Amino acid sequence: MQDVDVKGDVIQINPGAHLCFTCNLLDQFHPDDLANAGAVTCKATHSNFIQDPDPNPATSVPLWMGAVMSNEISFVHLKIDLEPTLNLGNMGVTPVAIYSTLGFDATTINPATVTLTGNVSNSPTHCSVRSSNSDLNGDGKIDTKLFFDTPCLKDFLIIDDTVVTLKGKTYSDSEYGEVDVSGSDTVRIIK
Numbered sequence: 001m002q003d004v005d006v007k008g009d010v011i012q013i014n015p016g017a018h019l020c021f022t023c024n025l026l027d028q029f030h031p032d033d034l035a036n037a038g039a040v041t042c043k044a045t046h047s048n049f050i051q052d053p054d055p056n057p058a059t060s061v062p063l064w065m066g067a068v069m070s071n072e073i074s075f076v077h078l079k080i081d082l083e084p085t086l087n088l089g090n091m092g093v094t095p096v097a098i099y100s101t102l103g104f105d106a107t108t109i110n111p112a113t114v115t116l117t118g119n120v121s122n123s124p125t126h127c128s129v130r131s132s133n134s135d136l137n138g139d140g141k142i143d144t145k146l147f148f149d150t151p152c153l154k155d156f157l158i159i160d161d162t163v164v165t166l167k168g169k170t171y172s173d174s175e176y177g178e179v180d181v182s183g184s185d186t187v188r189i190i191k
């Protein structure tokens with residue numbers, strides 16, 4: 001702390017001074033989002049008008065009230081679901097459900113940006129995808145389901161793959177801007 005006076009349990013920030021503090025972003029964000037976010041820039045705000053509920057320095061701790069938020073998170077961890085078995089010999093399409101959460105609207109994902117990657121083959125698919133939106137799990141939030149062209153998937157995925165990861169981006173004009181999204185599910189691949 002610099003240019004900051006601690007009087008009893010009150011921290012006084014002098015005009016023009018800087019106050020250094022730490023906060024735990026895990027209180028606000030999913031651990032996977034933070035692990036993939038890289039550098040996170042936070043903006044702190046504070047209030048000058050705080051009523052100290054316990055002014056007795058002997059019994060209370062220094063009081064700081066404020067809000068910390070980040071506008072630099074550029075990655076969203078998705079909750080996705082594939083069918084347990086993926087038969088690459090099938091014609092037709094392979095559905096992948098993507099669930100909306102409290103903090104993320106899955107319908108903002110741009111299907112044109114989406115790929116699947118197997119954990120062993122490690123080769124992102126370039127296959128046509130169509131999508132439909134509906135509440136898949138009955139929680140009141142609209143989810144999205146992507147349908148990948150299965151004959152195309154067999155050029156990228158192999159039977160040794162046991163985990164499939166979906167990656168893509170949200171629409172640039174969505175409420176999040178264009179951010180990277182990613183989620184994985186286990187699968188048994190046959191052909």
Ligand SMILES: [Ca+2]
Pocket residue numbers: 081082083084185186
């Ligand atoms: Ca599944």
Ligand SMILES: [Ca+2]
Pocket residue numbers: 099100134135136137138139140141142143
């Ligand atoms: Ca839902």
